[in-house]
Amino acid sequence: MAKKFKNKTLAWLDYRLPIFSVLREALVDHPTPRNLNYWWNFGSLAGITLVIMIVSGLILSMHYVAHVDLAFDSVEHIMRDVNYGWLIRYIHSVGASMFFLIVYIHIARGLYYGSYKSPREVLWWLGIIIFLLMFATAFLGYTLPWGQMSFWGATVITNLFSAIPLVGDNIVTWLLGGFSIDNPTLNRFYSFHYLLPFIIVGVVFLHIIALHKVGSNNPIGIDLTLKKEKIPFHPYYTIKDFFGFGVFFIIFGIFVFFLPNSLGHPNNYIPADPLVTPEHIVPEWYFLPFYAILRAIPFKLLGVLAMLGSILILFVLPWLDTSKVRSCRFRPIYKQFFWIFIFNFIVLGWVGSKVPEGHYLIISRICTTYYFTHFLIILPILGMFEKTLPVPLNIFKNPRVKKNINK
């Protein structure tokens, strides 16, 4: 039941539209585990980045022209002529990288502390859906400046659909609205690039509803049943999240002001040329691990399926991991496999940026095999045989610490 508001106008309005009590429940009163560490900051960081991306994107859209003859020049117009256009564009392009960095850490935190396990499976699914939508949005957005990498990246990615048996080529033509990447393609990519962020916002709301239904996981990964194990979201976590924003904005600022192009590819400052392919096509860094999986497999269709599978497998992760214990803190062996998995993923990203020949190809094949082995073999078996450490009954009783806090 919503608590009454003292202010009569608020109370009157809230009785008819419970927006204030819902907000108060979510942002002020929401009981949150008292032992969350800084890895739990990345959810709110992802949220603020989404807001920054939508606001900067809105401004960019006022100056950008989605036409093959004008798109590249309009981006340069934003960079040179529009007041603070350079700042807003760099915020948007660096922001995309920051968004992925934050979300990768957010996902890794979920993997480490077992946040995907019952009863948080749906919360986890919604997160993966957001991740997939982010991929689509980032890919579409990267096409818009109409540079060489935009054009050829779009060509390679849309051609992935041609791997579908029988109707593949028709689907590609339908996606492109023509027989090659051209003006109809650019227009529809712009349209979808504008739409998808709002769909992401919608799924983020579902993500938060699911979160508030089941409550946050916490570093020791147990269900918190005592009232005193939780503290209100405000002021404890609002202030902690704001502190996180401050640290993040410093890093964001360093990139925006001093290294704005370090995360992109210089070829994208060459206007798109449909008749010349750049010698080495690489996607943005956040796609590289999955691009490496695509290229590791010498058959077109299988490569595409493996790349898709590498993300879709996350949906069944709650059932692949058979261990009852959530947090890595009490899973000494899984903890090591977790770090091997992270290392393997980074290596995949690194080979994804190289030409797929010789030993790079061999490394990418080993890493791809390991990626799937981790989920399909290691996790199910480990859950059955691993000897976990004693799990505390509640936050205050840690069997590993002799002197417990008495509250």
Place this chain on the structure above:
Amino acid sequence: MKNRRSFLKLTASTMAAIGSAFAIWPFIDSMNPSADVLALGSKEFDLSNIKKGSSKTVKWRGKPVFIKHRTEQEINEARNVKLTKLKDPQKDEDRVIKPEWLIVVGVCTHLGCIPLGQKKSDIKGDFNGWFCPCHGSHYDSSGRVRKGPAPKNLQIPKYKFIDENKIKVG
């Protein structure tokens, strides 16, 4: 069927589903190539200024088309290969109308990059045809894939000779 009510429910919702499927179609089809894009579907090209042993790139449907005026040696190379050695077996005779003119869509069948080999200075790959720099596919002097991840030969567009030195593609 249990009763009248469930029968009506089933038939009505089936009709609604069929109706919605039809209603969605215009939206889906609107994303297919529009009339002006399709109108650019066929185009004529003059061959008279392409010397023997050289090739030219023309643009058709937004894609490059390679027109290669082949030498006797190149024709022989293409015709003397055993079909069993090919990844996508096809006779050279089936890929040309006139043996000296090879006309292919210059788009790698792997992921759509444009292979090198049109200019004299380009790398032509291990089989004296084209080489795709993106993921390393090699094509021979008939545009057939010989090595690398590409699954198929370079596509042959629909074309015909209007007269001795003129073709119509599309």
